[in-house]
Amino acid sequence: MWLIGVIALLAILYYFQDTIQKWLYCQKFRHIPGPPPDSFFNGHQLTLMAAKKANKFLDCFLTWRKIYGDTFQFRIKTRPVIFTVDPEVLKLISQDVVSFTKVDHLPNRALFGQRITGTYSILTGGGQEWAIKRRIMSSFFAKQNMKVVFDKLTPLMSRLLETKLKPRAGAGNVLDIHEIFTIIFSALPGVLGMECAMGVDSPEEIGRRINIFLDVIPSQLGNLKKIFGAHVSKKKQETIDMVVEMRMMGKQMVDEKRKDMESWDKNPDDDLLAWLISANDAAGLGDEEIIDDIMTVYLVMDNMSKQLGSLFIYLINYKDVFDKMVTELRDNPITDYKSLNKLQYTEMVLLESLRLAPVLLRGTRWLNKSIQAGKYWIPGDCQFQYSQYVLHRIEEYWPNPREFIPERFEKGIPNVESFTFFPFLAGPRACLGKHVAMIAMKMTLSMLAINYDLTPVPTDVVPVIVQTMAVTRLKGGPMYKFDPRYRVKEQTSQVENEY
Numbered sequence: 001m002w003l004i005g006v007i008a009l010l011a012i013l014y015y016f017q018d019t020i021q022k023w024l025y026c027q028k029f030r031h032i033p034g035p036p037p038d039s040f041f042n043g044h045q046l047t048l049m050a051a052k053k054a055n056k057f058l059d060c061f062l063t064w065r066k067i068y069g070d071t072f073q074f075r076i077k078t079r080p081v082i083f084t085v086d087p088e089v090l091k092l093i094s095q096d097v098v099s100f101t102k103v104d105h106l107p108n109r110a111l112f113g114q115r116i117t118g119t120y121s122i123l124t125g126g127g128q129e130w131a132i133k134r135r136i137m138s139s140f141f142a143k144q145n146m147k148v149v150f151d152k153l154t155p156l157m158s159r160l161l162e163t164k165l166k167p168r169a170g171a172g173n174v175l176d177i178h179e180i181f182t183i184i185f186s187a188l189p190g191v192l193g194m195e196c197a198m199g200v201d202s203p204e205e206i207g208r209r210i211n212i213f214l215d216v217i218p219s220q221l222g223n224l225k226k227i228f229g230a231h232v233s234k235k236k237q238e239t240i241d242m243v244v245e246m247r248m249m250g251k252q253m254v255d256e257k258r259k260d261m262e263s264w265d266k267n268p269d270d271d272l273l274a275w276l277i278s279a280n281d282a283a284g285l286g287d288e289e290i291i292d293d294i295m296t297v298y299l300v301m302d303n304m305s306k307q308l309g310s311l312f313i314y315l316i317n318y319k320d321v322f323d324k325m326v327t328e329l330r331d332n333p334i335t336d337y338k339s340l341n342k343l344q345y346t347e348m349v350l351l352e353s354l355r356l357a358p359v360l361l362r363g364t365r366w367l368n369k370s371i372q373a374g375k376y377w378i379p380g381d382c383q384f385q386y387s388q389y390v391l392h393r394i395e396e397y398w399p400n401p402r403e404f405i406p407e408r409f410e411k412g413i414p415n416v417e418s419f420t421f422f423p424f425l426a427g428p429r430a431c432l433g434k435h436v437a438m439i440a441m442k443m444t445l446s447m448l449a450i451n452y453d454l455t456p457v458p459t460d461v462v463p464v465i466v467q468t469m470a471v472t473r474l475k476g477g478p479m480y481k482f483d484p485r486y487r488v489k490e491q492t493s494q495v496e497n498e499y
Helices: 002-027 045-053 057-068 087-095 127-140 143-168 177-191 203-220 224-231 234-261 272-282 287-315 319-331 337-342 344-356 434-451 486-498
Strands: 071-076 079-084 173-176 363-367 371-373 376-378 382-386 452-456 464-466 473-475 479-484
Touching (some): 057 071, 057 079, 079 087, 127 272, 143 337, 143 434, 173 177, 177 434, 203 287, 287 344, 287 434, 434 452
Parallel strands (some): 079 382
Antiparallel strands (some): 071 079, 363 382
16 A cells, blocks of 8 residues: 555656646746636647637637737647747748757658658758758759749640540539649649659549548547547558558659669759759658658649639639639730740739638747747747738738738739748748749649639538648638530631631
């Protein structure tokens, strides 16, 4: 009995000591304002869980920002987290990648132990290896190299129209337009050197798998009951098997590409995989890290499909914007790389979409040392969070922030230097693929506008943009009726030929 008493006493003493340490740690942040926690041990968990359930998670931070300022603290359990949309602090976070590093527990790095994108990918990595890869890959994604990429995408769009769109989008067919975008963007890597069995010919299978990954990945987070339930579920094992299969496919792609590269003097400007291999070799990394980058590319391409899906959710309620964009796209068909510059209003629409529904809704960094961030001295060894969703809805920077107004960008992108428009991040971690994304999205919109009349169709499930994830997720994709325009052209052409 005495042994049980000793163990119980030691447990109480440990619990007491641990609580004191947590309390003392919180005191370091007492000079930083923030909402009162639900309780000391739960922090703001109950408040944020309720906000998640109502799909108001980031709106909750927007409300807190109005009360406590651009930089404030909230609690995850007992641990203070610094949240900021202060442009000065965002600039600091973007430029000082040594003090502010990627966190180690990003959920897309692995699925219950099975590697997905790993820790050294071009997106999730850090340190010297990441810097070397970043420097090399910047040349591939540079704006001056985009004509080469455009020349690859042009025949792809025609091929996808014939093999994927026309069989699905007959006269009056109603389709989830986000699924169409998923097919298109899942095919893109296949013409940039990432040829595989599920590439250009079966991009819908890649898109399907990526979306399953994204559905299952969050199940690693949450309470023990949720984690255990996901851990033993059949879907979890099926998803892990899919990840394994895609990584094996990636290994085959790397092996075949290495054989091709043996006879090359230099990498072709349009071969993304060859550049990824060279970048990882230069950084002293191996094939597993190259496969991490392949998985990352597919995940990023899926982000583009969700960006256009989000746009078409907004366009349901902004018919004047939709009509004006379609008119421009039809009056200015894309004939060569320079013709993209004529699509000025379309670019404004895309930028406004990126403002209201940015690919990255929020981000996280780990502060390694104490630092002056804006008007507050922040103790080191703490987590920082920021949110493009919140930043882009601050009325001081964006009048009528919840309205879809493309004309905001009529004179170009405002507030870039002041870090109040942040869709592609900035500094050394700015999105490498932003130019590819804008080109591909314009080409996709052009293909649809020229070949189809699109009409939104009301459904029982109202499509929404989910706020709970770090990247944009859609629930109840927007449904549109597709009425082919190319059939009218074909019939007209036949009549002309008869005469």
